[in-house]
Amino acid sequence: MKSKSRTSARSAGQPTIKTGAQIIVDMLIEQGVDTMFGYTGGVVLPLFDRLFDAPIHFVVPRHEQGGCHMADAYARASGKVGVVVTTSGPGACNLVTGLATAMMDSVPVVALTGQVRTELIGNDAFQEADTTGITRPITKYNCIVKDVKDMARTIREAFYIASTGRPGPVLIDIPVDVAVAKYSTGGSVEMELPGYRVRTKGHTKQISTAAEAINESKQPVLYVGGGVIIANASEELRALAEKAHLPVTMTLLGLGSYDQRKPESLDMLGMHGAAYANYAVQECDLLIAVGARFDDRVTGKIETFAPNAKVIHIDIDPSSISKNVHVDIPVVGDAKDILGELVKDVEYRERKRWFNKIAEWKKKFAFRYDRKSSTVKPQYVVEELCRQTESKAIITTGVGQNQMWAAQFYRFTRPRQLISSGGLGTMGYGLPAAIGAQVARPDATVIDIDGDHSFNMTMTELATAVEHNLPINVCILNNGYMGMVRQWQELFYNKRYSKSYLSNPDYAVVAQAMGAVGITVDKKADVPKAIKKMLAEKKPCVVDFRIEREENVWPMVPAGKSIDEMSGLDILERLI
Amino acid sequence: MKHIISALVENKPGVLAHVAGMFAARAFNIDSLVVGRTEDPALSRMTIVVIGDDRVVEQVRKQLAKVVPVVKVQDFVGQPVVARDLMLIAISAPPEKRPELMSLIEMFRGKVVDIGQKSLMVEVCGPESKIEAFINACKPYGIKSVARTGTIAMSRQAKTEP
Numbered sequence: 006m007k008s009k010s011r012t013s014a015r016s017a018g019q020p021t022i023k024t025g026a027q028i029i030v031d032m033l034i035e036q037g038v039d040t041m042f043g044y045t046g047g048v049v050l051p052l053f054d055r056l057f058d059a060p061i062h063f064v065v066p067r068h069e070q071g072g073c074h075m076a077d078a079y080a081r082a083s084g085k086v087g088v089v090v091t092t093s094g095p096g097a098c099n100l101v102t103g104l105a106t107a108m109m110d111s112v113p114v115v116a117l118t119g120q121v122r123t124e125l126i127g128n129d130a131f132q133e134a135d136t137t138g139i140t141r142p143i144t145k146y147n148c149i150v151k152d153v154k155d156m157a158r159t160i161r162e163a164f165y166i167a168s169t170g171r172p173g174p175v176l177i178d179i180p181v182d183v184a185v186a187k188y189s190t191g192g193s194v195e196m197e198l199p200g201y202r203v204r205t206k207g208h209t210k211q212i213s214t215a216a217e218a219i220n221e222s223k224q225p226v227l228y229v230g231g232g233v234i235i236a237n238a239s240e241e242l243r244a245l246a247e248k249a250h251l252p253v254t255m256t257l258l259g260l261g262s263y264d265q266r267k268p269e270s271l272d273m274l275g276m277h278g279a280a281y282a283n284y285a286v287q288e289c290d291l292l293i294a295v296g297a298r299f300d301d302r303v304t305g306k307i308e309t310f311a312p313n314a315k316v317i318h319i320d321i322d323p324s325s326i327s328k329n330v331h332v333d334i335p336v337v338g339d340a341k342d343i344l345g346e347l348v349k350d351v352e353y354r355e356r357k358r359w360f361n362k363i364a365e366w367k368k369k370f371a372f373r374y375d376r377k378s379s380t381v382k383p384q385y386v387v388e389e390l391c392r393q394t395e396s397k398a399i400i401t402t403g404v405g406q407n408q409m410w411a412a413q414f415y416r417f418t419r420p421r422q423l424i425s426s427g428g429l430g431t432m433g434y435g436l437p438a439a440i441g442a443q444v445a446r447p448d449a450t451v452i453d454i455d456g457d458h459s460f461n462m463t464m465t466e467l468a469t470a471v472e473h474n475l476p477i478n479v480c481i482l483n484n485g486y487m488g489m490v491r492q493w494q495e496l497f498y499n500k501r502y503s504k505s506y507l508s509n510p511d512y513a514v515v516a517q518a519m520g521a522v523g524i525t526v527d528k529k530a531d532v533p534k535a536i537k538k539m540l541a542e543k544k545p546c547v548v549d550f551r552i553e554r555e556e557n558v559w560p561m562v563p564a565g566k567s568i569d570e571m572s573g574l575d576i577l578e579r580l581i
Numbered sequence: 582m583k584h585i586i587s588a589l590v591e592n593k594p595g596v597l598a599h600v601a602g603m604f605a606a607r608a609f610n611i612d613s614l615v616v617g618r619t620e621d622p623a624l625s626r627m628t629i630v631v632i633g634d635d636r637v638v639e640q641v642r643k644q645l646a647k648v649v650p651v652v653k654v655q656d657f658v659g660q661p662v663v664a665r666d667l668m669l670i671a672i673s674a675p676p677e678k679r680p681e682l683m684s685l686i687e688m689f690r691g692k693v694v695d696i697g698q699k700s701l702m703v704e705v706c707g708p709e710s711k712i713e714a715f716i717n718a719c720k721p722y723g724i725k726s727v728a729r730t731g732t733i734a735m736s737r738q739a740k741t742e743p
Contacts (some may be wrong), residue, residue: 138598141595142603142606145649146649147595148593148595149594198649199591199652200590200648200649200650200651200652200653201649323643323646323647324640324643324644324646324647326643327636328640
């Protein structure tokens with residue numbers, strides 16, 4: 006896997022007496038942590054005292070949820086483990102959304118939470134919450150450290166578990182008396198994880214069976230998920246797609262794993278995916294899933310998903326295999342390793358008829374919008390962002406229409422370029438994610454393509470961006486509605502827009518009040534120059550695009566339908 | 582179909598909550614779940630009886646193995662296995678009914694462990710089918726209460742099979 010933690014047992018050197026808090030900081034440094042996010046509070050005072058002069062860049066969010074998303078996006082942008090620390094009770098509870106987001110999208114995050122004194126646990130003490138109980142289903146692993154002698158080992162295990170196998174968040178709960186307890190740390194620190202094994206090497210026989218199936222296939226499709234990005238396997242994916250000549254479609258989280266400018270790219274599939282990707286999947290005779298998990302937003306009606314296909318599934322998590330869709334050729338292991346082996350055994354096939362068919366679909370059903378419209382179309386904003394940044398920016402998103410338009414109209418060319426809450430669909434993710442990504446990649450252009458209501462949820466973090474002089478860009482596709490909800494209400498609830506409209510503040514003024522730059526755009530003609538100004542700004546910049554109010558995302562697979570039963574294709578065809 | 586799944590787990594706080602929580606979160610049905618110590622103080626054994634088709638049980642097995650403190654998972658389906666359940670059952674037993682009840686208890690190789698004025702407490706051990714049969718046989722007398730351990734199981738060694 007990626008970012009290997011140091012796994013070897015080794016001595017911590019000369020025995021010295023240290024407090025639990027000092028051991029934590031020493032272990033963070035041992036694990037290569039140079040940046041972390043977090044918010045202080047009563048029971049983490051000993052830890053924050055040790056962090057006061059530690060060589061760690063520390064970013065304090067305005068709310069712990071924001072801090073957790075920042076650590077998550079920092080991890081996604083850098084490939085390293087993101088670290089977040091909060092106090093007990095409310096601090097820990099505020100991590101819940103962030104941890105669940107990281108869990109669903111397999112992001113390596115280590116969360117350290119303070120806890121009340123050991124002898125008070127269970128007494129409903131001030132700021133006490135059963136943190137390990139609350140977070141157990143939304144972490145890959147969690148535990149409470151009740152004895153300072155276990156501290157070093159537990160922290161090391163946390164980083165190892167978070168970053169290996171299918172990554173995920175790990176939470177360590179630390180009672181304040183354990184943080185101040187002293188311990189002589191001369192002994193060796195060996196991990197004790199008898200139940201945790203990671204299989205990286207793929208089964209050789211399975212790999213050659215998969216290669217045979219690929220060589221025999223007349224209509225294959227590669228279906229690629231975020232696992233390829235996590236495994237840093239984009240190069241191997243490119244080699245496989247080119248050598249065997251395979252069309253490639255990606256999930257939302259898979260975008261960036263394959264350069265969308267290449268002819269083999271079928272872009273995103275699924276509910277709001279490209280029609281040509283969905284048709285190709287439905288008609289393929291071989292579906293090669295890599296680091297993807299057959300999520301319901303991808304498969305639509307599961308019984309009729311890829312009905313004629315033999316399925317190869319390459320995944321590091323054995324429990325993903327045959328969970329939703331029957332798999333004919335499973336290969337469990339690290340995508341980088343397996344794709345590297347697989348590429349050796351595949352042969353070039355022209356598959357002319359298949360590629361011709363795909364080319365026709367691509368022509369007919371490309372993502373389109375009404376360019377002649379006089380209003381500000383959200384798709385135009387995204388296209389213009391892509392043009393001016395030459396497909397090179399890191400894009401974060403909110404959730405809903407803004408997220409889908411970003412996925413449809415920005416062209417992603419390299420891994421770790423799109424940072425979006427896919428599995429959990431967390432509104433409010435975009436702004437803190439942009440901050441986390443900018444901290445990880447100070448030189449990159451980072452743009453949060455957000456919705457007005459997603460932005461409303463976490464906009465307080467703008468102050469964090471200002472404080473740290475992070476030149477993030479926020480593009481609010483402002484239609485006043487919770488746009489995706491409104492779209493469903495329009496299509497399926499007889500236009501009864503129940504509670505999906507809220508009044509918004511003037512975002513440009515809000516931005517300026519917080520020390521950022523704020524721009525409002527309500528004319529189509531002003532879009533290019535506003536984006537140009539935004540990109541030239543050294544300060545955080547918020548652009549409030551007053552977009553067409555009732556624009557919809559097309560195509561769309563209605564709930565319960567097969568992915569080739571898309572609505573909106575007539576609209577796309579009319580716009581040719 | 583019922584599957585008996587045996588999981589060797591680290592003997593740590595929170596493991597039972599983790600396993601039980603995973604079952605609830607993934608909507609798997611537990612028929613019974615037994616936890617006990619093993620010969621190794623660092624390990625406990627959980628024996629879980631699950632109801633579901635093969636696909637569901639395969640997911641149960643994989644999801645269990647994914648829980649970090651779970652060391653080893655075995656599904657006993659299709660294997661020769663010794664499976665036992667222990668039951669304490671209190672049966673209404675007025676003096677005039679006791680002789681016939683005693684012979685019934687003997688047939689099931691049960692043991693009377695407590696005698697009250699109007700009832701008997703009986704201990705019965707065996708495969709689930711036997712326990713169920715005994716409960717049914719006692720129904721006409723009146724069952725006051727039942728406590729069962731749930732199934733524990735171990736696979737048979739071929740050579741020691743009877």
